[in-house]
Amino acid sequence: MILRLQSVISLFTCSCLISVASSTSTSIGLVMTSGTVQIDGSRVPGSSAIFSGNLISSEDRTANLQYSDGASAVMKPGAKMTVYRERSVLQQGVAMQRRADKHPVIANGLRISGTTSDAVVVVGVKDASYMEVAAQQGEVDVRTSSGNLVARVEPGKTLSFAMHQATGTPQENNLTLCGDLQQNYLITDVQSNVTYQLQGPGLESSLVGKSIKVNGTISGGTPSGSAPQVVTVSTIKKLNHPCVMAAGAAPAATGAIMTKGGIVFLIFVGLGGALIGLGAAGGFGTSPSQPVTPVTP
Numbered sequence: 001m002i003l004r005l006q007s008v009i010s011l012f013t014c015s016c017l018i019s020v021a022s023s024t025s026t027s028i029g030l031v032m033t034s035g036t037v038q039i040d041g042s043r044v045p046g047s048s049a050i051f052s053g054n055l056i057s058s059e060d061r062t063a064n065l066q067y068s069d070g071a072s073a074v075m076k077p078g079a080k081m082t083v084y085r086e087r088s089v090l091q092q093g094v095a096m097q098r099r100a101d102k103h104p105v106i107a108n109g110l111r112i113s114g115t116t117s118d119a120v121v122v123v124g125v126k127d128a129s130y131m132e133v134a135a136q137q138g139e140v141d142v143r144t145s146s147g148n149l150v151a152r153v154e155p156g157k158t159l160s161f162a163m164h165q166a167t168g169t170p171q172e173n174n175l176t177l178c179g180d181l182q183q184n185y186l187i188t189d190v191q192s193n194v195t196y197q198l199q200g201p202g203l204e205s206s207l208v209g210k211s212i213k214v215n216g217t218i219s220g221g222t223p224s225g226s227a228p229q230v231v232t233v234s235t236i237k238k239l240n241h242p243c244v245m246a247a248g249a250a251p252a253a254t255g256a257i258m259t260k261g262g263i264v265f266l267i268f269v270g271l272g273g274a275l276i277g278l279g280a281a282g283g284f285g286t287s288p289s290q291p292v293t294p295v296t297p
Contacts, residue, residue: 025051026051027049027050027051027068028050028051028052028067028068028083028084028085029049029050029065029066029067029068029083030047030048030049030050030065030066031044031047031048031050031056031063031064031065032046032047032063032064032065032066033046033047033058033061033062033063033064034061034062035059035060035061036059036061037056037057037058037059037061037063038055038056038057038059039054039055039056039057040054040055041055043059050065050083052083052084052085053082053083053084054082054083055080055081055082055091056075056080056081056082056083057079057080058075058076058077058078058079058080058093059077059078060077060078061077062074062075062076062077063075063079065083067085067103068085069085069099069102069103070099071097071098071099071100071102071103072097072098072099073088073095073096073097073098073103074095074096075093075094075095076093076094076095077093078092078093079092079093079094079095080092080093081093081095086102086103087103087104087105087106088103088104088105088106089105089106089107090105090106090107090123090125091125092125093124093125094122094123094124094125094275094276094278095122095123096120096121096122096123096136097112097120097121097122097123098119098120099114099117099119100112100113100114100119100120100121100138100140101113101114101115101116101117101119101138102117105121105123107123107125107131107133108125108128108129108131108161108163109144109145109163109258109260109265110131110142110143110144110145110150110161110258110267111142111143111144111145112133112140112141112142113140113141113143114138114139114140114141115138115139115140115141116138116139117138118137118138119135119137119138119139119140120135120136120137120138121133121134121135121136121140121153122134122136122158122276123276124275124276126275128163129162129163129164130160130161130162130163130275131160131161131275132158132159132160132161132272132273132274132275132276133151133153133158133159133161133272134153134157134158134159134272134273134276135153135154135155135156135157135158136155136156137155138155139152139153139154139155140152140153141153142159142161144258144267145258149194149229150192150194150267150269151191151192151193151194151269152192152193152194153193154193158271158272158273158276159192159269159270159271159272160269160270160271160272160273160275161267161268161269161272162267162268162270163258163265163266163267164265164266164268165263165265165266174215174216174217175189175196175214175215175216175217175218175231176213176214176215177189177196177213177214177215177216177231178190178191178211178212178213178214178239178243179211179212179243180209180210180211180212180242180243181198181207181208181209181210181211181212182208182209183208184197185197185198185199185203185208186198186228187212187214190243190244190245191245191269191270192269195228196218196228196229196230196231197228197229197230197231198214198216198230198231198233198236199219199230199231199232199233200216200232200233200234201233202233202235202236203233203236207236207238210238210239211238211239211241211242211243212236212237212238212239213236213237213239213243214231214233214235214236214237215233215234215235215236216231216232216233216234216235217231217232217234218230218231219231219232245270245271
């Protein structure tokens, strides 16, 4: 009887161990290329299963990723990306992500995701201080790790994001905004395409419909909510000309705060495209360059 009980316990234990091992080693998709790719430093030809936490290096060829949930990605030559079941972390180069609404891309600490199911986003990382985001299809949100909306990228547009280490003690959530003042004192910043609601001194109904430049501090609203965040105005200036989007990390661009590794960075948003344009020179469409096969995990 005791031996029989011990056998049952052993079989149950083995079954549990097999179940755990199986769940931790389940493939999250496939990587496919006409040449070779590196997976965690090992060169792999043709196609291979990928697992959560794998570092994929596309080397000198385009690599196609097909995830088991139906999302897919294309890595341009020279790109490096760590893949997970529900997100990817782009470390270097240019990559396109389809279904960015359910499989966002993390780059330089920023989370890039689509607002609709048809969203197709292209992300390019030059180094830890500069990156670009293009919305090939659908609208794309760029947020900090804490959920603050840094920028909203409209279809067909490309924005650049420059990170500069803050000196001294920056005032968190300080912003410089430029745009046309709307009803209810709403303003959509031309740089980031993010809408804020203004409050404080200097706001007059006569300014509605006029181009203004505002310095202020975010003082209300939820970082990830749909309602606009409230900005308390420090200074406001009526402009004699419309606000225009600046190229690169212009000092007048919208600033945001991000902390990485205990270091505070200021994020500046500007007009981009050069980095992604170079990475996509070989013809970077919204469809993978070679057919992919859905994966059943």
